[in-house]
Amino acid sequence: MSTANTEQRVALPMTVPAQAITAVPMPEAVTIYEVGPRDGLQNEKAVVPVEVKAEMITRLLDAGLPIIEATSFVHPRWVPQLADAAELMGLLVDRLGDAARRMPVLVPNEKGLDRALELGLEHVAVFGSSTETFAQKNLNRSYDEQFAMFSPTVRRARDAGMDVRGYLSMCFGDPWEGAVEIDAVVRAGVRLLEMGAGQLSLGDTIGVATAGHVQAMVAAFGAAGVGPERIAMHFHDTYGQALANTHAALQVGITTFDASAGGLGGCPYAKSATGNLATEDLLWMLQGLGIETGVDLDAVVATSTFMAGQLGRPSTSAVVRALSGA
Amino acid sequence: MSTANTEQRVALPMTVPAQAITAVPMPEAVTIYEVGPRDGLQNEKAVVPVEVKAEMITRLLDAGLPIIEATSFVHPRWVPQLADAAELMGLLVDRLGDAARRMPVLVPNEKGLDRALELGLEHVAVFGSSTETFAQKNLNRSYDEQFAMFSPTVRRARDAGMDVRGYLSMCFGDPWEGAVEIDAVVRAGVRLLEMGAGQLSLGDTIGVATAGHVQAMVAAFGAAGVGPERIAMHFHDTYGQALANTHAALQVGITTFDASAGGLGGCPYAKSATGNLATEDLLWMLQGLGIETGVDLDAVVATSTFMAGQLGRPSTSAVVRALSGA
Numbered sequence: 067m068s069t070a071n072t073e074q075r076v077a078l079p080m081t082v083p084a085q086a087i088t089a090v091p092m093p094e095a096v097t098i099y100e101v102g103p104r105d106g107l108q109n110e111k112a113v114v115p116v117e118v119k120a121e122m123i124t125r126l127l128d129a130g131l132p133i134i135e136a137t138s139f140v141h142p143r144w145v146p147q148l149a150d151a152a153e154l155m156g157l158l159v160d161r162l163g164d165a166a167r168r169m170p171v172l173v174p175n176e177k178g179l180d181r182a183l184e185l186g187l188e189h190v191a192v193f194g195s196s197t198e199t200f201a202q203k204n205l206n207r208s209y210d211e212q213f214a215m216f217s218p219t220v221r222r223a224r225d226a227g228m229d230v231r232g233y234l235s236m237c238f239g240d241p242w243e244g245a246v247e248i249d250a251v252v253r254a255g256v257r258l259l260e261m262g263a264g265q266l267s268l269g270d271t272i273g274v275a276t277a278g279h280v281q282a283m284v285a286a287f288g289a290a291g292v293g294p295e296r297i298a299m300h301f302h303d304t305y306g307q308a309l310a311n312t313h314a315a316l317q318v319g320i321t322t323f324d325a326s327a328g329g330l331g332g333c334p335y336a337k338s339a340t341g342n343l344a345t346e347d348l349l350w351m352l353q354g355l356g357i358e359t360g361v362d363l364d365a366v367v368a369t370s371t372f373m374a375g376q377l378g379r380p381s382t383s384a385v386v387r388a389l390s391g392a
Numbered sequence: 393m394s395t396a397n398t399e400q401r402v403a404l405p406m407t408v409p410a411q412a413i414t415a416v417p418m419p420e421a422v423t424i425y426e427v428g429p430r431d432g433l434q435n436e437k438a439v440v441p442v443e444v445k446a447e448m449i450t451r452l453l454d455a456g457l458p459i460i461e462a463t464s465f466v467h468p469r470w471v472p473q474l475a476d477a478a479e480l481m482g483l484l485v486d487r488l489g490d491a492a493r494r495m496p497v498l499v500p501n502e503k504g505l506d507r508a509l510e511l512g513l514e515h516v517a518v519f520g521s522s523t524e525t526f527a528q529k530n531l532n533r534s535y536d537e538q539f540a541m542f543s544p545t546v547r548r549a550r551d552a553g554m555d556v557r558g559y560l561s562m563c564f565g566d567p568w569e570g571a572v573e574i575d576a577v578v579r580a581g582v583r584l585l586e587m588g589a590g591q592l593s594l595g596d597t598i599g600v601a602t603a604g605h606v607q608a609m610v611a612a613f614g615a616a617g618v619g620p621e622r623i624a625m626h627f628h629d630t631y632g633q634a635l636a637n638t639h640a641a642l643q644v645g646i647t648t649f650d651a652s653a654g655g656l657g658g659c660p661y662a663k664s665a666t667g668n669l670a671t672e673d674l675l676w677m678l679q680g681l682g683i684e685t686g687v688d689l690d691a692v693v694a695t696s697t698f699m700a701g702q703l704g705r706p707s708t709s710a711v712v713r714a715l716s717g718a
Contacts, residue, residue, distance in 0.1 A: 079676050079677075079679050079680035080680065081679060081680060081681070081682040082680065082681075082682070083418065083681055083682035083683075084418045084681055092409065092410045092604075273714070274680075275680075276676070276677050276679075276680020276681055277639050277677065277680070277681060278418075278680065278681045278682070279680060303632075303710060304710060304714045305673065305676050305710050305711050305714055306629075306635055306670070306673035306676065306677075306709070306710035306711060307635060307673075307676065307677060307680070309632055309633060309635060309636035310635035310636045310638065310639040310677055312636065313603050313636040313639050313640060314639060344632070347631065347632035347633075350405050350602070350631050350632065350633065351405075351602050351603065351632075351633060351636055353405050353407060353602075354405035354406065354407060354408065354600075354601075354602025354603070354604065354605060354633070355407070355408075355409055355410055355602055355603060355604045356407045356408070356409035356604070357409075383632070384629060384630060384631050384632035385631050385632060388599070388630045388631055
């Protein structure tokens with residue numbers, strides 16, 4: 067989905083000094099929103115057989131991950147890696163029942179939503195852009211047109227009793243536009259919430275966020291009446307900042323973090339560069355901080371090692387590598 | 393120097409929840425203590441020619457790095473990678489004059505100190521262990537014997553007007569002993585300071601520290617009368633925690649951080665696992681936070697790219713990889 071290369075890249079991290087933050091105590095528990103099967107696999111070169119996906123997801127569920135985004139009902143022309151979305155979800159619902167129906171799926175439009183409704187799924191996500199350029203490049207629509215596209219999807223999903231998550235990409239920088247104003251992200255987020263999204267996931271799609279920027283973003287949403295309980299952070303480790311940003315976000319009340327088992331995906335153009343924050347690296351930090359997640363680290367590591375074998379390349383997760391001696 | 397493998401590893405990150413921290417404002421400036429030429433290269437498989445080392449160090453100096461630990465006067469039997477230490481320092485002093493004399497070198501004992509004194513160097517470092525086991529494994533001495541060994545070295549260096557840095561390894565966990573008591577680290581640190589060391593470098597040699605542990609460590613030193621201005625943090629990225637730990641350390645007043653250009657070294661046993669915190673990844677975060685370092689990021693990246701070519705393997709720095717499109 068996202069790409070960052072030397073032609074497009076933002077020149078430097080945008081400078082947003084740390085502000086005096088109101089000392090919120092660290093949370094006692096955090097929800098990890100697992101994106102590996104969808105955001106991870108859609109950005110892998112290899113197409114993974116549906117049975118392997120089902121095994122991966124089942125293992126992640128058994129490991130205790132409370133939310134697993136399973137796939138995307140996007141047209142196969144755009145994401146051939148997820149062309150088996152309907153087959154996968156049917157298979158999971160057959161095997162796992164309600165646990166599978168609770169797994170979020172990405173629905174780019176009403177057609178995708180129809181497929182989710184047919185399967186009795188309870189949780190969908192829409193994917194928007196904070197910036198004009200990325201809306202055009204990723205969705206082939208203008209910034210305003212994307213909201214027009216989401217609106218009926220979100221409304222119908224809510225009417226059907228579904229939970230709806232609104233992703234926003236390029237929240238901390240855009241490879242074509244450079245700096246992205248915090249206020250512009252807040253405006254886009256508020257539009258998604260007013261439309262009916264229950265939770266926002268703020269994506270640092272190209273990994274340029276730094277800690278002060280993250281805290282300033284949360285403060286700006288707070289000033290607009292959107293508390294941290296409605297925001298998930300979706301960090302990429304492209305520049306090594308994902309966990310520092312997570313630490314900063316925890317300090318301002320964020321309690322939901324997106325992560326990808328084994329660090330799958332996020333950087334399709336680079337052989338072994340890191341993209342998505344690895345679930346294991348996040349778990350390591352949270353365990354060190356004594357913050358509950360309900361997730362069994364060793365079981366996630368074993369799943370990622372299994373997937374690395376399937377994909378034929380080592381995991382990009384530091385924890386997976388260190389624990390497996392890779 | 394350090395190794396961490398599945399036989400030896402600490403089972404999990406030790407849990408040290410974040411405490412309510414006294415809100416220290418983020419520092420306006422930070423000193424990066426560059427350890428790549430010494431700590432980095434001594435842990436690389438390849439032996440780098442002395443001319444390449446001289447070029448690396450000169451480029452890092454030109455990039456604005458204020459302190460560059462150049463080499464170690466250790467016996468070549470233990471560290472063949474640095475067997476050219478005297479030749480290298482002679483060459484640097486010839487070319488760079490006082491700038492080279494200010495570069496710290498590691499001196500394991502009085503013999504090493506003699507060589508530093510002959511060259512007119514102004515800054516040495518000694519390397520101790522927080523734990524009994526690692527003292528024996530790394531220095532072939534008991535915990536107490538190591539201090540007996542350092543004592544005359546430190547005293548003579550101070551008498552000669554030198555700055556002395558005291559490294560402490562295994563401060564956040566030991567692969568053989570497991571958890572390391574914070575108080576034990578404080579006791580070891582105080583012994584080095586009382587002996588005459590001007591600065592402590594607290595090493596997370598196996599990379600198991602997490603953010604709350606770091607802040608608790610600084611608080612414990614403070615309670616023992618050792619303020620953060622006398623402490624440098626030396627983080628390893630083995631489990632991906634180095635920058636999160638840096639963020640935590642900045643918040644409690646630490647202003648000196650060890651880092652290795654390109655992430656060189658630190659994990660000699662692992663093909664491409666990360667060891668030392670990469671200077672570039674640290675710079676990225678500090679620039680994002682608006683914290684001055686005086687260092688030119690692009691120049692460090694170029695140096696690391698040059699060294700990656702010399703070593704025949706890609707840099708482990710996320711920033712180097714992202715910026716070079718590796």
